[in-house]
Amino acid sequence: MRDSSGPAAIFDTAAHRRLLRRIIRAYDSRMVRGYCVARFLIININILHMLGLCMRGKTRILDVGCGFGLFGCYFAARYPRLAYHGIDLDAQRIAAANRAAERLGLHNIRFECRDAQTLDLSQEYDAVVMLDLMHHLPQGGKQHVLREAHEHLAAEGCLIIKDVARRPSWKLFFTWALDVLMTRGFEMWYWDERQFREAVDVSFRLEAYPIADWLPYPHVLYLFERQAAGAAGPAGGLYAENVALAPAGRGESNLEHE
Numbered sequence: 539m540r541d542s543s544g545p546a547a548i549f550d551t552a553a554h555r556r557l558l559r560r561i562i563r564a565y566d567s568r569m570v571r572g573y574c575v576a577r578f579l580i581i582n583i584n585i586l587h588m589l590g591l592c593m594r595g596k597t598r599i600l601d602v603g604c605g606f607g608l609f610g611c612y613f614a615a616r617y618p619r620l621a622y623h624g625i626d627l628d629a630q631r632i633a634a635a636n637r638a639a640e641r642l643g644l645h646n647i648r649f650e651c652r653d654a655q656t657l658d659l660s661q662e663y664d665a666v667v668m669l670d671l672m673h674h675l676p677q678g679g680k681q682h683v684l685r686e687a688h689e690h691l692a693a694e695g696c697l698i699i700k701d702v703a704r705r706p707s708w709k710l711f712f713t714w715a716l717d718v719l720m721t722r723g724f725e726m727w728y729w730d731e732r733q734f735r736e737a738v739d740v741s742f743r744l745e746a747y748p749i750a751d752w753l754p755y756p757h758v759l760y761l762f763e764r765q766a767a768g769a770a771g772p773a774g775g776l777y778a779e780n781v782a783l784a785p786a787g788r789g790e791s792n793l794e795h796e
């Protein structure tokens with residue numbers, strides 16, 4: 539599964555499954571292993587491929603809200619060229635992530651306990667990834683982490699956000715109920731793509747990819763890339779279509795995919 543010479547022309551599904559099993563086994567707790575199985579079902583092979591493509595050509599990756607670090611371990615194992623840095627507020631998750639990375643023999647990844655809402659970065663990154671973090675942060679926290687990411691992205695850097703869209707509403711309700719169960723709190727802050735667009739500097743072009751699968755989650759992947767000087771304005775790319783389709787002032791997601 540290692541790709542030191544670049545991605546293999548033919549994807550090795552068996553090796554991929556073996557890698558997922560190795561990662562899951564690297565965690566001590568049965569509950570965490572169960573969580574990892576569920577996460578790899580939700581963030582399935584298609585989403586992993588999409589994330590891998592978004593990271594193509596990037597080296598220094600920051601994963602904010604990395605949780606137990608399973609996706610960090612996955613990408614660090616698949617792409618040894620990466621220097622992966624995962625951070626999370628939860629010290630126990632970070633300890634489990636570091637143990638797993640050590641067991642997997644990964645030397646290109648490190649995990650640290652940090653709060654995204656007061657994040658103060660000291661280095662530059664080629665990509666900042668946030669997988670299902672943003673809806674756990676209130677408005678001010680989201681704005682802080684986005685600003686911090688923006689200020690520490692390399693010239694060709696990108697922002698990769700996997701989050702929850704607000705449509706269809708039954709999927710949003712299901713996701714919210716699950717989030718309440720997992721966090722034992724009721725407050726979640728789901729943004730629509732217009733809010734994401736407005737929160738990130740206009741020098742970044744946004745492409746939004748709703749994930750259409752059988753699962754009851756309204757997933758969406760946002761890729762923000764810095765535009766070359768003189769390129770189309772902030773309404774370029776897929777987002778322009780979305781804006782054109784959105785009824786003015788509704789403030790809801792128009793990324794219906796059903």
Ligand SMILES: C[S@@+](CC[C@H](N)C(=O)[O-])C[C@H]1O[C@@H](n2cnc3c(N)ncnc32)[C@H](O)[C@@H]1O
Nearest residue numbers: 603604605626627628652653654655669670674
């Ligand atoms: C739904 S989990 C996603 C974890 C991981 N990204 C994944 O996809 O498996 C959300 C994570 O965000 C973390 N988190 C919540 N608030 C945070 C904050 N203020 N700073 C850093 N991490 C935070 C939680 O501890 C949790 O691990």
